[in-house]
Amino acid sequence: MCVPPAFGENECFIFLQDKSRCHVMMVESASETIRTTTSNQNGVSNLSSQLDGGGGREGGSNGDNNGEISPVDLLHLQQQQALQAARQFLLQQASGLNSPSSNEVKQSPVQVRTHTYIHTYSNKQLAFQQQLIQMQQLQQQHMINLQRQGLVSLQPTNPMQSLQQGTHTSRSLLTQQTLPPPPYLPTVHSPDAWLHPYIEHAGSHPLYGHGECKWPGCEALCDDMGQFIKHLNNEHALDDRSTAQCRVQMQVVQQLEIQLAKESERLQAMMTHLHMRPSEPKPFNQPLNLASSGSLLKRESEVYPEGLPHPPTSATAPITPLRQGPSVISSSSLHSHSHPHGVGPIRRRIADKFCTPIASELAQNCEFYKNADVRPPFTYASLIRHAILEAPDRQLTLNEIYNWFTRMFAYFRRNTATWKNAVRHNLSLHKCFVRVENVKGAVWTVDEVEYQKRRPPKMTGSPTLVKNMISGLGFGSLNASYQAALAESSLTLLNSQGLVNPSSAASLNMLHGMGHDDVSSTVEQVNSNGSCSPTLSPQQYGHQVHVKEEPTEIEEDSRSMSLMATVTQNMALPSDRLIPPAPLE
């Protein structure tokens, strides 16, 4: 199926096959770059360079390695531990499935210089394992580059790190790029001893908390650790999906790190300009938990307390007064710590999932979209609708819609002509947007009935949106299964820190062929609260109303039920029951 390109020395080609595409990964162990080539069914290949963390410009040498434990080494250690945990688990899967003599699993990518075609399951496991190793290396390289740029200064805070700090030296970490990785299976005392760092020492597992699996996008409810381990073995085995999710998590962390560095630099400049003295050390000098994007965001919200407008992330970004609508957007919702055990989080999650997935998605990732130049995975129409419904009067002028876009999304602070045109185009085209003239001028409102009538999009927004979203995260040339997993994870991973993740169901749905704006609209209809179901008719506004004709008006009464069923299914919870959780399949 796959015809290998020209091989070079010190390169390991990993061929991952799925049903329709052949994914080729070429690993240059020396330069630690990964180039992926995805061949589609027509044999057209795309070659892209990515995942070098933007630091490839300085080459691959790691000069300063004098044996001292530098902050970046500690950062490596943190990342190593997180990846090691996943790797240990995944490899446990592999070791359980492979024969005991599968020594090749333990080989480093440097050692594997043969051209490996993945045709058997064991070889596939090897490929995944090697991908994990590459991910580690890339992450290390990225952090080294960050440190070289003076953007990262970190101190150890991760308990995982302290657990194993004595087992690795900084040198071993740095040289791990060229040496075989340590044995993946520790000396075991019990069948589950591979989990010993978490079970025996900490009595917990980083992927398990508050009775819930914290694997990105999972949220499976597990009564106890045993059940969780069983779930982990069953649902998060070593496969392309898990590997891709791991990769996504890395990208998320990287993006947040970069963004944090930028914002911190901006803050410093602002404070310098305003002759302010920071009351506390610079944010990025504070202990940083790399696995916690939420902590980063929280820190930002602490720097800019409530009531004070956040500084614009772009010099061109208009500063508009914050206007909190019914859908309160708050970074506080990013944090799970405020939710106690028991029913509370579950109720909240269900409530959120059945409220406004767009709203909750934005609420969950509000700070991310505000600061990261990532295109929101929503259609213009759904965004416009959300902006309007968020307004106190459920109406906005065009300029206010513009401001909402620029305020909420860093992505819309550039190419203003393009997206503003698109906004106007959508306002005019869609019947659900009604222009209402009043004494002050014209405002735009949402005819919710018409919005519900819209034909459900087959995918989230458009394929372009999904494509942009994926490419924005740097996965432009992954194969289909990878992209599916990546896209599926990309949003939920943004708040994977949280115990509750109300957006994941919508995210999963939308990437499985259902527009989540439709999820939104549907669940808003069924919500009895009313706060999430603003269905003001434009006629309520009295004045001139221009009626538009939209080409498609298909009423799909069954849509609500089917969507609800899907949401319920993905939640593994019955819609009319809060607890207990349904058994996971």
Place this chain on the structure above:
DNA sequence: CAGCGTGTAAACATTC
């Protein structure tokens, strides 16, 4: 293949 939804671009008209 057609139909559809969506994004993008552009021309044009109207209003401010």
Place this chain on the structure above:
DNA sequence: CGAATGTTTACACGCT
């Protein structure tokens, strides 16, 4: 008069 606003058309893309 120019900018902002609003309408319409055309086209590309990916999906069903």
